[in-house]
Amino acid sequence: MPTNGMLHRLETLVNQESGTYNKQGIDRVGKTLMQWFSDLGFDITEDVQQDRGNNLVGYYKGAKDAKIIVLAHMDTVFKEGTVNVRPFSKDEQYAYGPGVFDMKASIVVLYQALVELKNEHQEELLENVAILFNSDEEVGSIHSRAWIEEHAKEKSFALILEPTRDKQRVCNARKGGGKYYLHLYGKASHAGMAHRHGESAVEELALLIPKLHALTDYDEGVTVNVGLIEGGTSVNTIAPYAYAGIDLRMETIEQAEQFDKLIRAQIAKRANSEITYELESRSGISRPPFVPDEGSEQLLRYVQEVGKNMGWDIEAEKTGGGSDGNLTSYIGIPTIDGLGPVGGNAHQEDEYVDISSLEERKEFLKALLLRLTDAAKK
Structure with a gap:
């Protein structure tokens, strides 16, 4: 089971409303993330927007030569006032609330993975990871696309933390x-x-x-x-x-x-x-379409290797929905998607995340970052 800290952080993010057109709400989430990741040692820069929430990018102690970029989005599809009607809640198996699955749980998993890697003295790994949070993914990343591409270029790998419905499935192709x-x-x-x-x-x-x-x-x-x-x-x-x-x-x-x-x-x-x-x-x-190339296929093999070590037989699937992986893939960065926690009913009133998957995906992400850091040296 996940630590109480993970669930507490998830509750904090879910109850900070952040629909795409709610700039004030997204910026509130952004300030929370700036505090979390700054305390961890990341230098966070805001990409200030007038009509949308500000985007965030972070490099560990300013190490701009990071080879891995990890992307997640702060916005949700839910209208203002939704949190007042149905705030974060949980039972023994699931956590609920607007954006809990898509994709605030992913941000919490990323944070916890990086905390533990730091505690395990993986400073070199942290220097190899750039983190990026954008504010308009749910409407196609229209305003953040150029900014995403600028930070993703010349990276060796792009990891997209969109959630999944099955821990043994990742996404390597999207319409x-x-x-x-x-x-x-x-x-x-x-x-x-x-x-x-x-x-x-x-x-x-x-x-x-x-x-x-x-x-x-x-x-x-x-x-x-x-x-x-x-x-x-x-x-x-x-x-x-x-x-x-x-x-x-x-x-x-x-x-x-x-x-x-x-x-x-x-x-x-x-x-x-x-x-x-x-x-x-x-x-x-x-x-643009996310079409697998040789680099993405190799990245998939690394993912499958890490999964096998955890007892998972990971397969890749194609989906009709889009994500920011479409953008990183299009500019030639080896990309894998669907690395977030397990859950379902995205964009619906009964959206949920499987609580047990938070710990599993955190361990998986830690192992994958370690494997890719080693691969990037070669």
Whole structure:
């Protein structure tokens, strides 16, 4: 079982609300982490953001030539006020609360692993580890991407602490993703007295959605989904405005380029030329696909070797969800994902983490850092 200290720290983080758009909450979590890891000996630098929580990066006693970068995110998907309704709780088997699984337990496991390595006089190892916490992973790391890539470049290994549903599974491949935020502007008019004089943005969007969905190709692993819509001002007004949030998932960078063009081309084919379309500047491919290469395959073998020493038969899997591993992999850094604790129901009201997995994953992470530090010397 994990130490009481681990559970206490987990409770602290879970009860510090940090939805992606809650800058104050994320920065509160950030201050907590700065205190923890600074006390451990890491020099922590804030990447200050105006509209999002500040990002954090740390190097042990300023050792900027670290070869291993460990990434976790501070933000959650939960709206402000959720903690007041259902704060951290636990029973004999599980801990619960917003973000407990995805991925505050991972941060606690990382901290405890580094504490114990320091207590075991592994100073050389700590100097080889950079830690990075970003604030907008849940919305695609749009604002932190360039910053992540800057700190990850020239590293030998990237370890992503996204949680897992099975201790004998890690992730070495993820679909890429794109997000498109489309605004449509028409002309308002009274629906009874001047119907013909209006231009309905809602009608235009309704005609566009099936065309976008038709781009989905299951055989090729590509999906397009319009997941958010809104529009209009009142039931008796021709809608002057509509909005759509569009999601694209793909398996290869070639598909990313191809379907980005197809989506934009479909949007350009207006049914009503009087409707004005506007794609937000952040629209487009936010995460390139995480496709295993030779370096990542070798990293997987190190992971499997460490797992075998713990009695685990670790296998790698591919998932449709994205993570910051997509970014490190894309710039050529050998990457492995899914190294966090075991749990389930991410993003749901009954999200949970298996308490026993905290200790297991901590020991696993310690052993993996030791193995990779040795490998980085060669």
